[in-house]
Amino acid sequence: MAPPSILNAWKSLSRFPPFMRTLAFRYMVSSIAPYSGTIFPNVQHLDTHKCLVSIKERRILKNPFNSIHAVALTNLGELASGVMVMSALQENGLRGIVTKLDTEYHKKAKGVVTAEALSPPYDISGNPITPKALAAGAPPAGTDAGSTEAAPQASGPSSASSETPFPVKELLLPGESEKQVQFKTTIRDEAGDVVAITTARWIVRALPQGQSKN
Secondary structure, three states: OOOOOHHHHHHHHHHOOHHHHHHHHHHHHHHHOHHHHHHOOEEEEEOOOEEEEEEEOOHHHEOOOOOEOHHHHHHHHHHHHHHHHHHHHHHOOEEEEEEEEEEEEOOOOOOEEEEEEEOOOEOOOOOEOOHHHHHHOOOOOOOOOOOOOOOOOOOOOOOOOOOOOOOHHHOOOOOOOEEEEEEEEEEEOOOOOEEEEEEEEEEEEEOOOOOOOO
16 A cells, blocks of 8 residues: 555645644654654645755754754754655655765754755765756766766755756656665755755655555
8 A cells, every 4th residue: 555645635734724734734744754743843835846844943952052953953854855755756656765864064053944855856976867867868967877986965955956846757767676866955044044954865666566656
């Protein structure tokens, strides 16, 4: 049986006032991933290519330096990325799991911070994966096809992020059973300054035959 559609659940709550929608979706997320609920996330926007999630500074989330704890920020970044990616995968007959999680910390996190997860995904060298590169069956520009070593990853968000949905179903080319991809989430404070960037590496696979995407 396929997992319930995250995106359908989000859309079904659109008829409620924003605060009720936030609480209901937080409850759903917490029931699926209880640890993610410990940061009291507020999902503000969700579709298959963008997700916005915010948390606010609380005593329970603080570190000894009177700011939001690094692990809470990583939790936030992973949640925003995870909800977006799982929504996109479910809508395109794919499944995935996180195999690596990295967070770069740039500034103390105070007040309300918002995580923004965007498509497109990146290859394991940190290069944006574009529909054109996938259609050509070649690695993206800047990637050495004969190398198995990952190049240094970019430290900030890429301008490659698109305002149009990324064709996730094209991630797996004919003959491919799985692929490793990365998604970046940028966390900003109320002033718009970057406080952290989380990069989640996923293994993406096709759903077993006969298993519905919804």
